[in-house]
Amino acid sequence: MTRLVVVGSINMDLVTVAARFPAPGETLIGDRFVSVHGGKGGNQAVAAARLGAEVHMIAAIGDDAFGDPLRDGLASEGVSIEHIARVEGSSGTASITVANGENEIVVVPGANAQLTPAHVSKAQQVIASADAVLVQMEIPLETVEATLRIADAQRVPVILNPAPAQPLPSEWLRLARYIxxxxxxxxxxxxxxxxxxxxxxxxRAPCPVVLTRGGEGAWFREEGEPQHQAGFDVEVVDSTGAGDTFNAAFAVYLHEGLPIAVRKACAAAALSVTRLGARGGMPHPAEVEALLARQRV
Structure with missing residues (x-):
């Protein structure tokens, strides 16, 4: 069993579906409302757990009404919540309005902005025993840096999913096993x-790169020329969470070698878009293997 540590964000997504977007100052009656658990960190932890990994989450939740459901939702998926800190204030939220296939999103980081290097440092023991660490950038940059340095000191490979992206020092990128x-x-x-x-x-990148290309699949380069892994032919229902599924699967299957990990990650991401919701389509191992058997790409 692959043992992973995920360092990242947890959000409560508050989704309103309407016929159109309201004009400034307008009150509009919506069609439907749903609250779903999200955040890149939480999504990647759930996807990895469904693929059979032992997953430990390092994150922060608020002391508001969303905190316990967000934490308990991860636990129900088999994710270890021992290192999820409770901090004062609100949990991370994303207010999403969907109209005519488009969306408008306001993200409030909340507790995610209070995830500190100290929280990561407290989890050094679990990091040291991991096969890989997966980190994104919806948390403070100093916490991303701390994750890279602590894992490097423990000789544990880090997969950095640089989203949302911003320029990073080359020194930090060199600490990542893959971006x-x-x-x-x-x-x-x-x-x-x-x-x-x-x-x-x-x-030009100072470290190995696995570049996602949506339905086209992915390109990867460790040294030499970039290589291509084609995507899989599926009926797309909802692409939300496909990138998170890709990253989780890549981390889970990395021990099988880079080309195989990328291929299985593309298959897992393809399956994730065949059902509604960021987490609704995240597959289990048997589904990935079945798709690989059906489509030789």
Whole structure:
């Protein structure tokens, strides 16, 4: 069993569906409301647990009404919640309005902004025993840096999912075993033009890159020229959470080697878009293997 540590965000997504977006100052009657658990960290932890990994989450929740449900939701998926800290104030939230297939989103980091290097340091023992650490950038940058340095000191590989992207020092990127951006995110990380050929950007990166390309699959480079893994042919219902599923699967299957991990990550991400919701389509191992058997790509 792969043992993973996920350091990242947990949000309560508050989703309103309406026929259109309200004009400034307008009160509009919506069609439907639903609250769902989200955040890149929480999503990736759940996806990895469903794929059979032992997952430990390092995160923060608030002392509001959302805190306990967010924590308990992770526990119900088999994620260890021992290192989820409770802090004063609100939990992370995302207020989402959906109309005509488009969305408007306001994210309030809340407790996610209070996840500190000290929280990561307290979990050094569980990091030291992990096969890999998965971290994103919906938490303070100093906590991302601390995660990279603590894991590096323990000789544990870190997969950095640089989303939402912003420029990072090359020194930090060199501490990552892999980074998993899309083209825009990679350009932002490197301070480059997003219109530059993605293969050129991959060659310029100071660490190995696994570049996601949506339905086209992924490209990966450890050394030498970038290699391509094609996507899988599925009926797309909802693409929310596909990137989180990809990252989780990549971490879970990395022990099988880079090309296999990328292939299985593409398969898992493809399955995730066939059902509604960020977590609704996250697959189990048997589903991944069945898709791989059906489609040889």
């Amino acid at each position: 998993t951006p899309n083209q825009h995110e990679l350009a932002t990380l490197l301070g480059a033009d997003a219109s530059e050929d993605f293969r050129s950007l991959m060659r």
